[in-house]
Amino acid sequence: MNGVAFLLRALHHGEKHLTRHLTAVAERHRTEHEVHHVATDLAGWSREQVRCLSETAGHYGLDLDDSADTRLPALVSTFRQKASEAVSHRSEPGLLLLRDLRELHLGATENSLHWEMLAQAAQATRDDRLLGLASACHPATLRQMRWTNTMIKNLSPQILTGP
């Protein structure tokens, strides 16, 4: 049971972290419109995973909060947006964007591995509730990974070789 508790905590932390990071990236790259909009949507997916984890955790004697609490203080949020708009005509943010997408991908990958482990633990203990949680949530994590990978693949040639 300890292993499961560890994984639930790790996932709860990981999905919360990814929610925050996706939200921050969406704001930081407001002038990269596709990144802005899709990252905001994907933050919603992670927020939902946090809620599901919190719901299930109670059955395992864990008290994990259900709010991803990603709302940044209004000032920070406005600052990030304005900073993004102020440099919209410059090329340096491109490298920052690739770095952010890479970090998002690694964060999602870590979560994915944890979901994989949770699903394996659930099968080994024939725990249908836990397996249900992992099966419901893992696909969204894989889609987050594919999206970051696709964006990196599509944007890299121009950002890394352009003027």
Place this chain on the structure above:
Amino acid sequence: MDASVDRIAQPWGSRTPYGRHEPWPARVDTYLEAGVEPDDVQQWVQAASILHSDGDAMDIAVADGRIVGVRGRAQDRVNHGRLGPKDLFGWQANASADRLTRPLVRQDGRLVECDWDTAMNRVVACSRGLLDEHGPGAIGFYTSGQLFLEEYYTLAVLARAGIGTNHLDGNTRLCTSTAAEALKESFGCDGQPGSYDDIDHADVIALFGHNLAETQPVQWMRILDRLEGADPPRLVCVDPRPTRVAREATVHLAPRLGTNVALLNALLHEIIRADRVDHDYVAAHTVGFDELAFRVKEYPPKRAADICDVPAARIEEAAELLGTADRLLSTVLQGVYQSHQATAAAVQVNNLHLIRGMLGRPGAGVLQMNGQPTAQNTRECGANGDLPGFRNWQNSEHVADLARVWNVDPKTIPHYAPPTHAMQMFRYAEQGSIRMLWISGTNPAVSLPELARIRSILAQDRLFVVVQDLFLTETAQLADVVLPAATWGEKAGTFTNADRTVHLSDKAVEPPGEAKPDLDIFLDYAARMDFRDKDGGPLVTWHDPESAFEAWKRCSAGRPCDYTGLTYDKLRGGSGIQWPCNEQAPDGTERLYTDGISWAHPDICENYGKDLATGAADSVVEYRSLNPDGKAMIKAADYLPPHEEPTDAYPFQLTTGRTVYHFHTRTKTARAPQLNAAAPDVWVEASAPDAAALGLGEGDLVEVTTPRGALRGRLRVTDIRTGLLFVPFHYGYWDTGAGHAPGGDIPGRAANETTVTDWDPASKQPLFKTAAAALRLVERGDGRSAPAPTTAASAPASGAVPATTGGPSALVTQSADGTWDSPEEENR
């Protein structure tokens, strides 16, 4: 049949009723300018319309070297002689006094006339400089939906293999990219499944976000004729506006903007719940049904009713019609394509046909429509985000095959990432990595979203902008070099309509001044740049439209859009012909997928598919495991809330759209007096309850504001859904005195001042139909009325508004044509 009809007052003309499974009778529409009699016409030159995607075949009347009128071609399969208002009157723009007749270059901040050598040398010097300094990624090409096939193909070759850039896209990104993506997602490959002839055979016709009456008026005439004939079809209409289609529909659903997926899922829910599924078809030809059935379980009509704000009972009625149809035809256009979750929603319409087995038979078909006349050709020729001939950029065999056709090294053709879409190209230009943008035949300074941003991108000193157009458009005013182009009637070429019909459009008159066909401009550039193949020979080996067509045929050989059976001679004289046209199908192909799914095999498909919510690309490995045998793919999608929802500050939803009298940014239609007078200025539509709540009335000058910007127009109160505003997107600034942008005394006029920069992640089509807005009074109308047509979707809800008419200058002759109809039909 009436001898002559005011075709501004009656855009669809008179009726020629016909029954189900009967041929559509011909009706030949002719318009000649005042004072010209039929006997005065010295020559009739074959052409087809380039003011919408219908492909209406017509003959151009020529007298003394001038165009003096047009006449529909009775023998053509598309229009059987009929023409729409834009076809009838739009040609007059060709002879406008303000056509560009000489190249212009920017000098000391001003555009000044020059000769072709000066202009082209500047373009070539800039190209070479950027290639040397930064490489091909610094150069981008943004083209149109109104050039000819030969021109797009030449542009695709010179951009992809000559320059070697991945940055080539068309403004067809704004009108047709979701159609293409939805077909690729469901069938593995682009290619319109259905045919316009399906209208003759269907018993239920469903129009999803498709204001057919205004976007392809001639096919609407066909439906009107069937509605008046024996055994008429029943119509299902999904549209938040009271379009003519909505008024004729058996069931009209007017959903909240951005909720199409929820609505379609509920329709699929009902069809699966009632087991109106063709299980044999599903088993033989599809994969993915179980996933769809599982997913739509969560969308009973009640839930969709809450999301879409449509009565659950109406959804059930619509599902009953769709589920019990004997032959179902569905059409889809901008209400889906330019709206939130565009591809996901368009794919659900494909799913509807796949689970009902409604494909490949007369009357059973899908028409994922195009907006623009030659949009299909940008898709085929690789000028709209794909490689030519629907080749798959991720499939190295396809790239090698293309390299063989072009006799270049495969590495020359960028295929490390998908061809760059237009919105991303503008982002690269904004960021400074694209330094030269060559814009041909389109006007992004009016047609792209969030115009303040687009103007700031185009106005940058570091961006070298080339504009190739007929007029000094808003975009041309921001250019560094302006190239005067010839247009329809002044050049020859072919193009393909929304149901794969290829037409030849011949040259009738000389272009004005030094204006040149777009093909000649591209050929001149290729020659000056001295593009070579891998053996040192010239890369571009053709020299005129017909030799370009022959070159394209070699590129299309064996591909779904196979043109090898077509020649200019074959296209001359008779009807247009539908591709694929080759040895096996010398007369063309009426419907695709008559015998299963042909182009979805992993080795053949154009695309391995995308995540409909994120746009993430699937790999060949995933595709092979999902669809090893190349069947149609049923892809489910969950509803996601739109990115911009109404708030206290912006309480309305805002959508943009079009009218039957105008095309795009009015560069041509505003220069045709009858069309301009029918809809001379921008207007704003709101519902009667909303107008009453704000104390507003017909003709009041109002301001529509979003977080991006504002525009002003007069109010038209209509039966549009409550909470929704509509603004036509056609209007810009060239005819306001302000030049290319609002300023001074000229307030915002273009709808795109207000639209959001957001696009569908799968198709990359911008979302013009999902924004939140505020509405306020600027000035009372005092008895004036809005400059909005009364004939179509902008018809007033009530009250005394003068009817839109065209008067004597809009009278068009309509006649039955004995050479086409059988005698019985003539007598009807």
